[in-house]
Amino acid sequence: MHTGFDKAGFEAFKAIDRDGPIHMLNLVRLRDRADYDDGRQATGAEAYAAYGRESQPILDKVGGRIVWRGRMEHMLIGPQDEAWDLCFIAEYPSPQAFIDMIYDPDYRRAMVHRQAGCLDSRLIRMNPQDTGANFAE
Numbered sequence: 001m002h003t004g005f006d007k008a009g010f011e012a013f014k015a016i017d018r019d020g021p022i023h024m025l026n027l028v029r030l031r032d033r034a035d036y037d038d039g040r041q042a043t044g045a046e047a048y049a050a051y052g053r054e055s056q057p058i059l060d061k062v063g064g065r066i067v068w069r070g071r072m073e074h075m076l077i078g079p080q081d082e083a084w085d086l087c088f089i090a091e092y093p094s095p096q097a098f099i100d101m102i103y104d105p106d107y108r109r110a111m112v113h114r115q116a117g118c119l120d121s122r123l124i125r126m127n128p129q130d131t132g133a134n135f136a137e
Contacts, residue, residue, distance in 0.1 A: 001120040013125060014099060020127075022095055023067065027122040028086040034116040047117030048086070054110035059090070061104075062097040066090055091128070 005013075030044035042050075059065070068089040075082060092098045101107050 003115060003118045003121055005123065010102075014095070016095065016125070018127065019094060022092050022098060023126040023128045024090045024092065024098065025122070025124040025126055026086065026088050026090060027084040027124075028118055029083065029120040030085045030117055031119045034113075036112070036116045042116070044117040044119065045085070047113045051110050051113035051117065054113065055101075055107055058101050058104045058107040058110070062101045063093040064090055064097060064101065089126075095125075 028048065030048055032044060034040075034042040034044050034047035036042070036047070066088055070087045072084045072087055092101075
């Protein structure tokens with residue numbers, strides 16, 4: 001399961017030399033019961049909601065915002081046993097804004113809830129593009 005990035009992955013993220021906004025695609029599978037180190041009780045959804053509430057001010061501070069949210073209904077192409085509870089895209093004005101958020105002490109405290117509530121996830125950095133005449137342009 002994937003719930004966080006490692007140093008090598010973060011260094012590769014930082015090494016992409018491009019200015020301008022980034023989009024981060026988030027796919028999240030929640031635990032039935034949160035797994036807090038201190039033993040507190042909550043559902044995975046409650047823990048992740050706490051993460052959202054506590055991290056929102058930091059997202060705002062760095063100029064980020066949620067630009068798309070959706071609810072997965074059916075996997076048409078892909079592993080049939082793969083399901084995501086939360087699907088959203090966060091936009092940051094620059095890669096540095098995302099990095100600043102990651103290093104923010106308040107954000108790091110909020111991450112406790114994300115880690116407790118998240119069973120598996122994908123976090124994919126994307127370069128936003130203008131829509132074209134078709135899927136490939």
